[in-house]
Amino acid sequence: MAPHNIRWGIMATGKIANVFVKDLLINPNLRGVSDISHSVVAVSSSSSKDRAEKFISSVGISTHCTAYGSYNDLVADANVDVIYVATPHSHHFQNVMLALEAGKHVLCEKAFTVNAAQTKILCETAKKKNLFLMEAVWTRYLPISIQVRELIKSGEIGEVLRVIADTSFGDPVEEAWGTDHRMVKMDLAGGCLLDLGIYSLTWVFQALYHTLPRNQRKPPSAVAAHMTLYHLTGADEATTMLLSFPTSTPSNSAHPGQSQGVAMTHLRVSTDPDQKNTAGPAVRIQGTKGEIQLYGHSFRPGSYRIIYNEEGKEVKEVQCPIPANGHGMFFEADEVARCLCDKKLESESMPWEESIVVMEAMDEVRRQGGLIYPEKIESTVYPLQV
Structure with missing residues (x-):
């Protein structure tokens, strides 16, 4: 066929x-x-x-x-x-x-x-x-993302209670972006939140929201944000978000209460300064039995490690290359x-519902940061x- x-x-x-x-x-x-x-x-x-x-x-x-x-x-x-x-x-x-x-x-x-x-x-x-x-x-459609979501749902690292994700590129903003580049231009909805911060939020939502059955997913119960605005245009050059979710995954029966996500993005400092993963993982997904660490850019991690709490249980390292020399799109x-x-x-x-919930979170982040x-x-x- x-x-x-x-x-x-x-x-x-x-x-x-x-x-x-x-x-x-x-x-x-x-x-x-x-x-x-x-x-x-x-x-x-x-x-x-x-x-x-x-x-x-x-x-x-x-x-x-x-x-x-x-x-x-x-x-x-x-x-x-x-x-x-x-x-x-x-x-x-x-x-x-x-x-x-x-x-x-x-x-x-x-x-x-x-x-x-x-x-x-x-x-x-x-x-x-x-x-x-x-x-x-x-x-979300990369094989590494699918694998990580399945690991969370299967309880491999227990209940996931915290996710820390960073998507940052260290650039001399004035020289690299000036005032007319789309990354900092207000007329083009510039700034790091919508362009880069969305990837940090993607990992927070993948782990703490999307892994739940659809009828159990609940939007963040609280969102707090700090934002630094670029002095030449007013777009955000640094944004850090803390989101609390009313449930944890894969089950909140053992530890009823909230889980937390920390999503970061910055234009002046880098997640991976030497481009060799020396600085450590871009994403950490932390559960009651261990954690999953993702290496490489948060938008396209190349590998992950599973580190367990249990004594004597060896660290698992998994490589996830993109086939056919593709980018992954x-x-x-x-x-x-x-x-x-x-x-x-x-x-x-x-x-659609999840896209809306993520956009609502970014609306609240912009409100707190004064980005209009x-x-x-x-x-x-x-x-x-x-």
Whole structure:
């Protein structure tokens, strides 16, 4: 039986789109996938058709692929099954609404939107129109993430009571980012929270929320945050979050009470200064019987260790390389393809409800830190020129 092919339209031609498309072009057989396949049939730049054509050439799309100079033309293409939205966070709400209103399924880069109110409207619109929609939190679909979630659910390290996760890059911010780079520009919803902090929160939620049966998941009972704003633009350059959850995993019967997550992100100091894991794990998942430590960047850890409390029980070390020299984004694309084949509107690994809960947590973090983006970016009005 031939694999089911999904035809992608790519909205935007920046760095993340480049990485995603290159992963899509890798033969699925090289990662043991034979039921689905991917093809890129259209690419759009908001600035010019020429830019889209250069993107198609540079990433090596060899099959027929149409270049567009407007997003309106992209979402109107009848050959496109699903749109990958790779624009800045500031534009996600408007861009996803455009695709949904045109009847297209959507995979939208994280952070899903700027605020929870926008995310709720996108999910309501997708449900109303019977369309698939997913936030592209690609880390959740990596084999290492799936393994760690299964270890937690099986009780390998007992009840998980605390998660500490850091996603930080040490840069001379003034020289590296200035005032116009998207990482620090308020008009593009810049700052480390939405771009990097989402990965730290991903591990907190994967371990302390998602591992529970769906009917037992409860949002954080308390969120506390400290934020440092970049003096040149007002975007956040450092954010630390403490989240308390009303339950622990996999069972709260032995120790009824809360579990805690510490999620950190910073633009001036690095999780891994020498890029050799000398500084230790980026993520620590701590349970009553031991802990799981993840090494490498939090968004794409390469290995993990299990350290047990029990005397004489040896440390387990597991390597989890990405197959076929890929970046790892093809795993989330495979999930989209399978959901479309099964006529699902959402992914069980990144359901709408959970995207909303995470966005609500980030709303509270921004409220406490005094981080407010321009009114047009925060708006739930559609259509609106941003």
